[in-house]
Each structure stands twice: as C-alpha cells, then as structure tokens.
Amino acid sequence: MRDKDLYAQILGIKSPWQVSEVDLNVAKGEVMVRVEREEGMNSCCPRCKKESPGYDSRTRRWRHLDTCQYKTILVADVPRVKCKDHGVVTVSVPWAEPNSGFTAMFEALVIDWLKEASTLGVSRLMGLSWNAIDGIMQRAVDRGLQRREAMNMTQIGVDETAFRKRHDYVTIVSDQAAGTILYVGDDRKKQGLKDWYSSLNEEQRGAIESISMDMWPAFIHATLESIPGAEDKIAFDKFHVAKYLGEAVDKVRRQEHKALMSEGYDDLKGSKYDWLYNPENMTRKHKMRFKLLRESTLKTARAWAIKEMAMSLWHYVSKTWARKGWKQWLSWAVRSRLKPIRDVAKIIKEHLWGILNAIILKVSNGPAEGLNSRIKTIKVRSRGFRNKKRFANAIYFHLGGLDLYPEGVR
C-alpha cells in the first residue's frame, strides 16, 4: 500500500477529498499529510446545505493523532463558497469541526485523557497549550449541552460552591437521581437561578417534585416565583440546619468558657470539638469526660441537648406530627435563655414549612454535597482557573453527564 492510500484509510478520507502528498520531516519530527479536493466538484453551504458557486479557498492545518512518535498535521485548501442566503462561508470538512485546529479524532483523544488526568498533565503529555486544551473542553461542553435532551428531573438540589476566593460563589443545580450537574450559575443571586428555571419547558418545571436547598433567600424566591406549587416542594436541607445549630452551640461555649475562665474555672477548656462532632469517634476515656460535661448544668450542655433534640426530629412521616414535634422544640429553644440558640430558633421558625417538606419528602442535599467534593477535586486538578467560565466548563465536562465527543467519533 502506498503511503497516500495508507493515510487515506487511516484518516477515513473519502471522495471528494483525497490524500495528495505525505511528507515526513524527520528533523522536525513531523508528518505532513496534504489533502485535496477532487477537481470540478461543487461545494455546499455548510449552513443551508445548498450547492453554491466557489469563491476562493484558504489553507488550513489540523493536528491529528500522532503517527508513531511523529506529530501528524493535516493540511488542506478549504474552499469558501458564496451562498446566496449566507454570503461567503467556508465549507465543512469531514475530519474536523469548524473553527478547530484539531481533527475530531484528536479532540476525542484529548477528551479521553482529560477525564483521567489533570489539565497540566494533558498539556505536558500531548504538547498542547492550556488555551488549546481549554478550546477542546469548551467545544466538548457546548456540544454536550446542545445534545442534552429535554428530560424530566423530579428531585433537584440547589447549592453553592466557592470559586477561588472565599465569598465568591457559584450556584450549582444538580439532578439528584442521576447524580449530574444541570446548571452552574455565575453567582448565587436570584436572577441566575430564575433564568435557569425559565430555560426549562412547562412540563419539566411541573415534573420537579422537590428542590432541596439551604435557607438562602435568593434560592427560595427564585424557586417560589418559578416552580408551580413550590411552597410544598422546597425542602430545607438537614445538614445546613445542623450547621447553624452547631455554630450556635459553639458560640454559647465560647461565651461560657470566657465567663468561667474569668472566675478561674477551666471546665470547658479544650472541649470545642467534643460539642461539634459525633462522640462515637471518641476514645473511651474521652467519651467518659464528655459524658460528664454533657450531663452538667453548663449552658453549653443545654445548648448541645437542644441541638441534638432538633436533629432527632427528622424521622416523621406525618406532617401534622412533625409540626407538633418542631413546635415543642421551638418553645424549648426560645425559653432556653441562650441567645445564639434563640437566634437560630427564630430562623427555623420562619422556615419551618420547608423543613417539614424536607422531612415528608425525605430529601436532603446529601447527594449535592457528594458532588461538591468532586467539584473540589476538579478545582485541584485544574489549578489556575482564570475565570468562572472555565471553572463552569470543567464542572460540566466532568459532572454534567454529557455526550462530549465530536460528531462521528464516539
């Protein structure tokens, strides 16, 4: 087989294209494969597919899969046609997508590697610039999002995750059943989430049965304004409620510790984490000490008991009984004379409707938290995100459940 035929076979080059020249440059470590269009063939406008008169042509290059250790470059003069509806446009070639400097097969290989290795690793391995990899990822995600079919999600989670700095957040919407990320928003404001809801069709919005979230007003209002019957579907996440209560217990401990120390008592010294974490993980001796603390008359012990009580109120199956349980808890918390606890109780009282929904619907952000830890891994693997768009792309790429490969290469 002659080298031209060999390359035509390997590259899948078919009429009207043919391989006209193969040139091995040993010094440069490069194989150049020149591809030509058969003469006298008419070309079509890539947008309307109508046959159109030729206009001129432009020489273009694409990097293809290496031939042994040689970098392999495809070169072709690609015709431009003058379509009467779309003006002067470049015809499409079967081996690459428009505006890419890589063949589809090369992009597919990079996509496979990116799933396994860090951006830096892929950059070194394949001799590609960060920008080149970014372009491949971006095209893969755009393709995937375009192909994503309208499906009905029933249980979704809305969460936030920090981008780079603290206090700079993005919104993350996940499909809890599929474990995929549906949407990455620029910030955690109301409008972004509203825009995402309005990108769904009416049937999709109606199919959503639960929306698990933190008690963040922007998320609550965006959902109430977009999803029919949202007041029965918004579910405030148990772990976020636990976090607020945990912080309140810690505040009580700090205040009490300070007061005790000023009177010369160090009962609470070194106990910070005892109150925050599960005593099951403690050593026996440690457990005994914590038991004594817990059963003491300290304010911190009271705050802790109130928190534990709240955490035991998530097992109800009837809304009526759940409400009764929480009302009792609220009255205890309010009478506790512990300001940090009363402050959280106030928030819980205002949001009780959504806590009751979470209990009855049996949903939480647990699945979203799992995705959150995978997002952290992505962040580590792609150090140096220069902007949020890249960050969002990486999340869609790895966690979007998308079909990323170029047409014809799957």
Ligand SMILES: [Zn+2]
């Ligand atoms: Zn056209």
